[in-house]
Amino acid sequence: MTINPSSGALTPGTTVDLSFTVQEPSGSSTLNDLVMSTALTSPQWSYIIYVNGNPTAPTQSAQETLDISSFLLTYKSSDDVSVGVTLAGTTPTVTQTSNQTLVQIYEEDTNGNQIGTPYIATAMVVNPADVSTAIANANAQLSQLKTDIDEKTALGVDTSAAEAQYNAAQSQITQAQALPATQYTTALNDITTATSDISNGESLLDKSWAEAEISTAQGPVNNVDTLIAFFQGNQSTANDPKLSTIINEREIAVSYISAANDFVTSGNFASARSKAEQAYTEGNQSYNDAEAFYIQVTTTWNPFGALGDIGSIFSSSVLLIGVGVVAVVLIVVGIIIYRKRSRWDELG
Template identity: 80%
Template sequence: MMKALKRLILITALILIIVPAVSVAYTVNSMAINPSSGALTPGTTVDISFTVQEPSGQTTTNDLVMYTALKSPQWSYIINVNGNPTSPATSGSPTVDVSGFLLTYKSTDDVTVAVTLSGTVPTVTQTSNQTLIQIYEVDSNGNQVATPYTQTVLVVNPSDVTTAIANANSQLSQLKTDIDEKTALGIDTSAAQAQYNTAQSQISQAQSLPSTQYSDALNDLTTATSTIANGETLLDKAWAESEIATAQAPVNNVDTLIAYFQGNSSTANDPRLATVITEREIAVSYISAASDFVTSGNYASARSKAEQAYTEGNQSYNDALTFQAAVEATWNPLAGLGSVGSLFSSSVLFIIVGVIAVVLIIVGIIIYRKRSRWDELG
């Protein structure tokens, strides 16, 4: 048993001697990037400086790899050991590999790498994030160790900004056309107009920003697009509400006639009135459904139901007018002649009134003369 234990300890010791210590991750300090914020346009010069702190207590150090997507990069780095700099090294390649051999010192030494980088922002076919600096380690087999340290920047394709503004203006123009069309139909477009005014201001603000503030411009344009969409929605809602109001008009008209019929004992229980009321109730149910669709935001269905309500309500009103004409015909024999009958009826009434007036005048004259004669006779 003791022999087996000694053998295990010996094997473990040999493994520790043969296998190098696993590297502890480096740290990046004092990262400075100029320009320090905002999106960049192609051709802009970028200056970067930073320090890489190598882990202490190492007997073997991995290679330090640094990469940039900047064009025409100019690297310069100095290895400092306990504050004492070595000779500077330079490179003009996108990728710089600092050998682990150059970074390997006594485990008690403090090893840092001071790096400066200068380059220009590359041209991009579309606005996208580009790598300013990426730092990572690779082991002796070329395998990447741990997660890279990465700094990116949004690089703007100027044509993307122009396109985004053009698209927003196109949508704004369409909203204006839609507003004008609905205004001509007598629809209340004030809510949509307010959204139009807001979106127009947001687009103007985006257009006034320099390319370095592309992100802000993009945010303004995104907000403007959302505002335009909201304007179209409000316009659609106003249209649906207008259709419902139009459908309500014949219902209101027929309600007046129904109340008139129900107030007369001769027509209150007439089967024709029942038909009018049934049609009116159907129209009201369609209006109710249309209102529910407006509440749920389904404005196309709301307009469809409002159109059905208008058709049914108009039918009810027309039937009520026909019923009214039939009832009045029983009171006025000439009513059946339509407008002509009404004209004759009015003429006859005028003549009757005129005759009565003449008779009253003649009687008055006769009475007056008799009284005058009596007065003369004393």
């Protein structure tokens, strides 16, 4: 069978030409009608029956279904019988892009029953609005991804991976928009690729957001670790019950961070963010308690500590004054000793 156009999707109103031959089985005669039908509009059929290579007169038909009677096809079993057919028509208007039957060929018995499996040739006929709709939907999704990227950028989230997907999707959509309607399949493939890129971009953005939340939650834990090390390094605080409370709070925060990382690995980014928020709250509580304990401890060691920064300055000033007094005393003592030794030398 020869079909023109031979490839690609077709737009409504496209002229299609078909040419083919139906060969009767060798060494047998037929008792069935040969039936052919088409979904093309304004069909023009023409067929010639060949018997041992000799043609009959051409027969034309403008019906949707062509029925060649078994009477016209019945010859001696030793005869070679075939039917040469041409068909021309136009592709129909469709409300939805779909495959349309160019020709269907089958046999029908005397009772009107279809015999065997029909031969069917199809072509995709495009509803141009489908491409426009697909492109519009893809552009809307692309715009939403851009909005989400901008929002996360403002939050300090690393959006580079999502931006790469955005750029790839934008390129595919632009490419689809430039294609003619006859390349419908290629255009839809481009749009399918673009929507996949957009979906990946949203997922990568969600992942980066979750990772950023986990990183934020790690901050208080890192801070409290420094204070815990300080407390554990001093005998007066190493076994204090308050330190145990601080450590317990810190461990809870760490467990939430671990759970958040597990959720990231499994792709459940919303749950990862939720656990990261819990980790931040618990870690911050641990750090606040540790800071309060640190102030309490340093106030006990430093009598001026209760005055805050001023107390620290005052304490430092007192220390410097004390060191100065000691230095002066040492100098005076040194002078006295020097003078005594000098007198001893004068006396011989």
